[in-house]
Amino acid sequence: MSKLTAAITAVGGYVPDFVLSNKVLETMVDTNDEWITTRTGIKERRILKDKDKGTSFLAIKAAEDLIQKSGVNPAEIDMVLLATTTPDMPVAATAVYVATQIGAVNAFAYDLQAACSSFLYGMSTAAAYVQSGRYKKVLLIGADKMSSIIDYTDRATCIIFGDGAGAALFEPNEEGLGLQDEILRSDGIGREFLKIEAGGSLLPPSHETIDNGQHYVHQDGKTVFKYAVSNMADVSERIMQRNDLGHDDVNWLIAHQANRRIIDATASRMNLDESKVLINIEKYGNTTSATLPLLLNDFEHLFKKGDNLIFASFGGGFTWGSIYLKWAYDKK
Numbered sequence: 001m002s003k004l005t006a007a008i009t010a011v012g013g014y015v016p017d018f019v020l021s022n023k024v025l026e027t028m029v030d031t032n033d034e035w036i037t038t039r040t041g042i043k044e045r046r047i048l049k050d051k052d053k054g055t056s057f058l059a060i061k062a063a064e065d066l067i068q069k070s071g072v073n074p075a076e077i078d079m080v081l082l083a084t085t086t087p088d089m090p091v092a093a094t095a096v097y098v099a100t101q102i103g104a105v106n107a108f109a110y111d112l113q114a115a116c117s118s119f120l121y122g123m124s125t126a127a128a129y130v131q132s133g134r135y136k137k138v139l140l141i142g143a144d145k146m147s148s149i150i151d152y153t154d155r156a157t158c159i160i161f162g163d164g165a166g167a168a169l170f171e172p173n174e175e176g177l178g179l180q181d182e183i184l185r186s187d188g189i190g191r192e193f194l195k196i197e198a199g200g201s202l203l204p205p206s207h208e209t210i211d212n213g214q215h216y217v218h219q220d221g222k223t224v225f226k227y228a229v230s231n232m233a234d235v236s237e238r239i240m241q242r243n244d245l246g247h248d249d250v251n252w253l254i255a256h257q258a259n260r261r262i263i264d265a266t267a268s269r270m271n272l273d274e275s276k277v278l279i280n281i282e283k284y285g286n287t288t289s290a291t292l293p294l295l296l297n298d299f300e301h302l303f304k305k306g307d308n309l310i311f312a313s314f315g316g317g318f319t320w321g322s323i324y325l326k327w328a329y330d331k332k
């Protein structure tokens, strides 16, 4: 009997309608379109404006898109994993609410948080559950309402992030397609350089933390950039080497969309042709847990059964890694 692998069998996505362009940001902070475009590759990002809607709204929309397109019966989903850094509430897990809302009434559900690598790590988790033979349909959603934790007077962060969600269904595969290999890494040195300081057990929220803006994301961009460039390129190159993949063997690079220059540096180390490097950062900015599944959703029409996809991410923590996955279907 062939080894059971875990393949992605359907994808979905959602971004809110409201577009926050570089031009509008110019009126909010001391920045300009030229700086943002050349330093990051971002032109605009989507923002969930409704004050009464949280990350669950985005996640539900992405999951519903997947369900509608694939025809999967939500009652047959065994498990819902929500990769997110911006849960609706600290307690209870947002995934549980999402599962109920989409009709995944027989599933168990929980959240998974590893900053910008949440979805990549979630791919490993989802695949492991499927490969174990214990569960047959695992829905992995990556969703973040980054606008809820961004200070729109801080030009170092407000130009980067956007809101969005994407979803992928993992199922068993007996043709050897799906997840082939992974390199997942982390280093606690990173927590000084990209963080929300207050609101957790170390520094519970208070009037003082609010006054100090410690409930917002703070990033030492230059330092994070340095670590991101070298680490993301390292693991992507290594996963190719250890699977004997030359640059011709790789069909697509699905890289976390944090900065166009980081993606280009990774692609260059992998010696990949530009046409294989999938990019949508110009439209959405950095949607944290949603960048990888939004790429899958936007470019699904290009993928052919058997294509070799290399995923790569780097994020706060620090957390980073690379996954090698064989695509399992041609889009109908």
Ligand code: UT7
Binding pocket: 030, 031, 032, 035, 036, 039, 040, 116, 155, 156, 159, 220, 221, 222, 223, 224, 225, 228, 258, 259, 262, 286, 314, 315, 316
């Ligand atoms: O997704 C999670 C992981 N995160 C990342 O991977 C992000 C990694 N970091 C980055 O992408 C980049 O560091 C940034 C896009 C955040 C910043 O780009 P940079 O090229 O590293 O710029 P910098 O921070 O070194 O700043 C260069 C200059 C500074 O001015 P001086 O000191 O040279 O006069 C900044 O004050 O640009 C200035 N600056 C800006 N100017 C216009 C910083 N932000 C802005 C801005 N508009 N928004």
